[in-house]
Amino acid sequence: MLRLHYNLERVSMGLVAAIIVAASIGGLVEIAPLFTIDETVEVPADLRPHTPLELAGREIYIREGCYACHSQMIRSLADEIDRYGHYSLASESAYDHPMLWGSKRTGPDLARVGEKYSDVWHAAHLVNPRAVVPASIMPAYPWLAATPLNISTLSAQLATLARLGVPYSPERIANAAADALAQARPDSADGAGFVARYGDRVAVRPFGGDLARLTEMDAVIAYLQSLGRLTTAPYVPQ
Template sequence: MLKLHYNLEKLSMGMVVGIILAASIGGIVEIAPLFTIDETVTLPDDLRPHTPLELAGREIYLREGCYACHSQMVRSLADEIDRYGPYSLAAESAYDHPMLWGSKRTGPDIARLGEKYSDDWHVAHLIDPRAVVPASIMPAYPWLMQPLDTSILQGQLSTLAKLGVPYDADKVANAVADAVAQSRPDSAGAEAVQERYGAHVALRAFDGDPANLTEMDAVVAYLQSLGTLTKAPYEMTAGNERTAGAVQ
């Protein structure tokens, strides 16, 4: 085998053909299953899309490059399930564009982060990580206290709707109002947010100040939603002693 490879390296065109062949086989193995994804991945009945405020937070999360240090995929390994909770299901990311499973873990995986810590903890951690976790190497993000730009929310929801995310005309039309109302639980529009996105959607001033809608509100709302968009992973593992404590 080594001699064959050695002789192949002497022939540039042969080497090129070999590389193309190897890459093609790898590509087919990865791509072929996608043609049957509708039959192999079933969406949970209770799966909801992100609210406009959570979606805005996700965009800021992408903008700041947070995905470069935090994966969002709990693997089906005993030690991961012990630490993070139920392993990730493909269906959980059905509405994510792009999906953020990843493999980089400079920081911990955050697929099950939702409601694990308080809003105050997240705000303090984002403003000054070392004030909360002294050994943290995470950068500080104090500028997230600036006002949130909601001008593109309707366009984002409309675009995602064309990609199959269940944002109907009512959700698109009320995108900005819903983003504001979610951070103001006592406002007139707060109840409408839960009517559109489900009774379990969190309604509160995530940054502690209901008078101002900030990027911090959006990011914390997004982080608190992670792992809460469906109960499917918890229900699948409810009988497993290893994850029974994580069931919500």
């Protein structure tokens, strides 16, 4: 075997061909199952898509690189389940584009962080992580509280996701901007419409604590508070 490998290294084009074959086999093993994913992953009946405000927070979460240090995938290992909760189900990410699974754990996994901490805790943590977790190495994001949330592109984002199979109806798409505002303002005139479109399991409150304006902080906290709470599937006894 060593001699074969040695002889192959002497023929550059042969080595290139062998690398291509090896990479192709590995790629097929990973890609082929995706063609049957619709048959193997059953979407829970109560799985809801992210609201416009949560979706905006998810985009900011990705923009700021949070996914590089925090995975959203609890593996079926006893120590991970003891620390984070029920292992992640593929069906929970059925509407995620892109999905944020992985094993990078510079910071804790966030798959079940929703409602684990208060909005006030999240706001303080994002502005100055060491104020609430002294040993934290997480960078601070104080500008989130001072940056108005851009809601002008939300309808277009929902429309794009709808083409990928996420159940955003024409009504949800048309009211995306109004729904983002309504979720952060409990007394909003559009509140009833928002609940009608997304259900009463969705949190409605001023996530960033400022009723006078909608900021990126509201969006990020709304997104974090939704993680692990889009479906009851992981919590139903099998």
